[in-house]
Amino acid sequence: MNSNDGAGFDPNCRRCPRLATYLDEVRAEHPAYHARPVPAFGDAAPRLLIVGLAPGYHGANATGRPFTGDYAGILLYETLHALGLASAPASLHRDDGLTLSGCRITNAVKCLPPANKPMGEEIRSCNRFLAAEIEELGPELVVFALGRIAHDAVLRARGERLAAWRFGHGAEHTLPDGLVLVDSYHCSRYNTQTRRLTPDMFMKVTARAAELAGLGR
Numbered sequence: 001m002n003s004n005d006g007a008g009f010d011p012n013c014r015r016c017p018r019l020a021t022y023l024d025e026v027r028a029e030h031p032a033y034h035a036r037p038v039p040a041f042g043d044a045a046p047r048l049l050i051v052g053l054a055p056g057y058h059g060a061n062a063t064g065r066p067f068t069g070d071y072a073g074i075l076l077y078e079t080l081h082a083l084g085l086a087s088a089p090a091s092l093h094r095d096d097g098l099t100l101s102g103c104r105i106t107n108a109v110k111c112l113p114p115a116n117k118p119m120g121e122e123i124r125s126c127n128r129f130l131a132a133e134i135e136e137l138g139p140e141l142v143v144f145a146l147g148r149i150a151h152d153a154v155l156r157a158r159g160e161r162l163a164a165w166r167f168g169h170g171a172e173h174t175l176p177d178g179l180v181l182v183d184s185y186h187c188s189r190y191n192t193q194t195r196r197l198t199p200d201m202f203m204k205v206t207a208r209a210a211e212l213a214g215l216g217r
């Protein structure tokens, strides 16, 4: 079963004034764009929660589904499909019938930030939704953080000191409550084009996160 929200998600949230105003402007310029907080997408009872940073302008912000319509989503959905976690190798739009099995994708910040850079107070404000989502899914969950901001957001959501858990590609952290956090470099265009993150590296770390969650081939 696939669900398009995440615990406590508020599709009309305007807690961050800068982002809410920005989305008003984006909606005026692109009336067909979603241009609102983007809900999580995937299994209603996942064992693996994939956490990205924030919607991209012409990607999730346009389509309303995480990592859909932008460059970063190409590698992510291809990888999930290769591991048997996605029903198709590409996420095209919200009504394409794609389903995720055993995993769900969410973002640390639900609204499009200008220049892809959320401010600290916006990350902190939106953390309530990530915290509620992780809490609802329980400590058996494996969380796969794409990038340091997502890593920090997961730690904050669990009330952990950020300095105690260092981000690193492939790093695995077992938090005191039993929740396992696996880190990866973000599968952004920049990281993949500079070869900081290769498809092979991403496949290995995603497969490891899936394995820890008891998923995958």
Ligand code: SF4
Pocket: 013, 014, 015, 016, 019, 020, 037, 109, 110, 111, 122, 125, 126, 127
């Ligand atoms: S980023 Fe999060 S907290 Fe801020 S307005 Fe969007 S949904 Fe609300």
